[in-house]
Amino acid sequence: MTTATTVRAAARVVDAVKVYGRGDTEVRALDGVSVDFPAGRFTAIMGPSGSGKSTLMHCAAGLDTLTSGTAHIGGTELGALDDRRLTLLRRDRVGFVFQAFNLIPTLTVAENITLPLDLAGGGRDQEWLDALIDVVGLRDRLHHRPSELSGGQQQRVAVARAFAGRPDVVFADEPTGNLDSRAGGEVLGLLGRAVRQTSRTVVMVTHDPVAAAHADEVVFLADGRLVDRMEAPTADRVLDRMKAFEVPA
């Protein structure tokens, strides 16, 4: 809550608990997490496998619902929304970049980028889109199909799509997980530039310290709890912090 008063939070969760299964098979994926993702910043969520980092992202983004606690996008409490309103919120105020299979194979690059806008059926800011296409460097590929692009190019299209509607926040789930380091670096650079040059907000889940180093801040999760935060991370510092998880405290 301390940061929320100084910087407006683009997204936040308060006392987030997520329980899967019940009885013997009960798993507490999130166990009372409260975290703000400040607007205009690039935040990375890190943690070992099973730490609940993906669950946190899914709940914060309105893809999944919390067992208890609240999740907010801007000033909107997600728990109060039905499926339709959640969908509209995702469409209008949230952007997504997934690890793989980000694009609709039947649509062209241009159509994939404007998909959320087209689904909304409203007008579009052509100037913004043009700038975005130039930033991701895909102007000559606009009429290609996803299958004609390399993996890195596909992820860049996904990034462009995520920002097309000028969302409050873009959630990226291991966006470089399937890419080689060069292509991955390009995608991360894009995300970073989007935040710094156009004041967008990005929340990225990753297990790669190099990727996390592109962020302004890293939050660490372990066993469903927020265990640490790190400002201005570097790959080495993140790696060191991560190593600490491997030794049981």
Next chain:
Amino acid sequence: MNAAVRLSASSLRAHKRRFAGTFLAVFLGVAFLAGTLVMGDTLRAGFDTMFGRAAAGTDAVVRSADAITTPGESQGTRQPVPATLADTIEKVPGVAAAEPDIEGAGQLVGKNGKAIGGKGPPTLAGNWIADPELNPYRLAEGRAPRSSGEVVINRGTAAKGHLKIGDTTTLRTPDPVRVTVVGLATFAGQDGMAQVTFTGMTRADAEKYLTARPGEAASIKVRATPGTGQRDLVARLTSVLPKGVEAITGQESAQENTDMVSSQFLTLFTTFLLVFSGIALLVATFSIHNTFAIVVAQRTRENALLRALGASRRQITATTLIEATAVAVTASAAGLAGGIGMAAGLQALFPAIGFPFPDGDLVIKTPSLAVPLAVGITVCLASALLPALRAGRIAPLAALRETAVDASGASRTRALTGTAMAALATAATLYGVLASPSLPLAGLGAVLALAAFIVLGPVAATKVVRLLGAPVDRLRGVTGSLARRNALRSPKRTAATAGALMIGVAVVSLFTVFAASLKATMDQTVSRSFAGDVAVSTPSFGAGGSGLSPRLASAIQQLPQVDTAVGLGRGVAKVDGEGRALTVTDPLALERTFDLGRIDGSLAGLGTDGIAITRTEATRRHLTPGDTTRLTFTDGRRKTFTVRAVYGRSELAGDYVITRAAWAPHRTQDSDTLVAVTFGPGVSTKAGKAAVEKVAARYGDPAVQTREEYAQSSAGGIDMMLTLVYALLALAVLIALLGIANTLTLAIHERTRELGLLRAVGQTRSQLRAMVRWESVLVAAFGTAGGLGLGAFLGWVLVKASDGASDSGFAFALPPTRLLIVALVGLTAGALAGLRPARRAARLDVLRAIATQ
């Protein structure tokens, strides 16, 4: 357990849903087939029992040996035998009793003034035979007719007409006869011989009203003394019978009746139904093939992995085939049960809706079980064979590749082959239809056209769906655009899915077009050749009704409003050895009320030895006015007639015309089929019709119709037939829709991740549902469009081929409203087929969908 079997079993267990569509397709097809066959068996057995009972006490039937059969008729007309022959027969040793059997048409009028029956089954009248063994009817109440005007009627007829003992009513023979009901009879313990109506009169009355000359009987029924066998009896009788009269055993007589019904009605009925179950199964083939093709495509990785692990091609192919067999056997077996249930249901239903079927137990013969079972299994296995072979050919390396949807289909070879076939089909059809009319050639063209449509399907799918989808795109934005592209994803799959519907719609359109053409033809026939103002006819078909009183025409002629009233009677004779129907009428009046086309010679003065013939028959027989031809009548007498006139149009007037005077010596029970009336100058149709109706009311109240009404009512039967055809085709269309739904469900399974992504980036559930529904509509639209095109073309071929095959002109008509309705039904059905898959797709959990492999 064998590895292949184990794999198939686990696959079937895991993907029950995938095979639900296949199961249903096979089930419905087999059920229809089995139901038809079982019903055929049951009906045949029912008629068998019925005629067996009718002849139970009769050991021999004596009748004329020779029957005259005209084309399109299965039971010939026999010359009557003298009733006195019964006395001769009774003296033969071994004969216990012999009774003349007089038989004719007689329709009773019910309490409400409406005629009873006449819609298919015969309305019979005859003499009440005193000997209880020879009479298949038993008195249940009242007494036998003793004096003129007294009748016994069967109990079913009495119930239908609300008649009781003591009631007086009219019997149309077709001359109205006042009769009083004195007794009610049963047939073998039941209320009647199926739906046949029967009126038993005194022998004198029967002779008077049902035969042309007193002392005649249709046949003589003979009962043997105990200890005399039927064959023995026939042998004894044969020795005393005059020339031209024969004796057959009671069993043979029953068999003849059964065969007659079988050939005339049952065979037609079952063949008709079999054709439609064939269509349903053909449509099912598409659905089944498609399901297996998709399942194999989806399992590429799995199968490749198995290959990499050392499974042989044969094992992979066998796995798929075993799956197909399991589905085939269970679905066919279930279909058999369903078919038997259907037959039982129909059997219970038919009497309730007044269908003329005898009752009895359900009869199931081995072939009726074996054939549908074999057909169901064969259809299923044959449909799965290609996909199974394809599964076996999957390279082990495919396991490592990203699975791609099968996008082949629009290949160049296919386009070329299809186009060549289409060209060949068109050429064959056009040649067969136009150049030298040949039905086989036109038929070959039609089959080739169907094949070309199927081969070209994937090629056309791309273009047609793009075209049909354009408005959807504009209307529904990105949802429509996604739907259209999904439909275009695998042209081969889209074509195969739509192909099933295409065949269904094609057959529907074919019948629609053909029926419209038939109606147009009838309309044209009536307006072209009927020159009268009103037509009087009885609205009956089949063997029922009793026709028009021959005195009606002369009664109408007496009216001051009427210029000419002419009755058309029907007679039969052998013309130069061939059985032919004769029109018995007043030829001069005929000329005034019908347009007979160009007439060579004159219809005046045909007298008792003149005949008029249509040009087609005259040309065939090389006859010109002045030539002679020999007619043999049912009484066995021969007479030479001189051709006095050759006329052009025969649609309503028939091919041979003789005068009433010429027919009189040979006549049987007289009735007219049609009375054509023209009014005098200045008489309005309305006034004239009212006057005619007044007279007609005294003669059994037949329908009096203006030219337009007459044309319309002639076409009425076609509409009824068409409705039946639509009902039967509904099954094929249903199977096609199941196919569409199934393909969609499988496609959605395939696109789980994509759907999850769409939902994640903001596609609402209703948008997703709309997307799936529109895809379904587009596939259906493609099938419907193809079906309409193919159906209209085949309809045209059929009409033109019929035109070439018959001498009367055959008009071609495209009914726009009806075809539009067919198109709309196709599209709506598509939307309906998409409902369930759309609902299921919308229920997908976003996160789980994204996480799916």
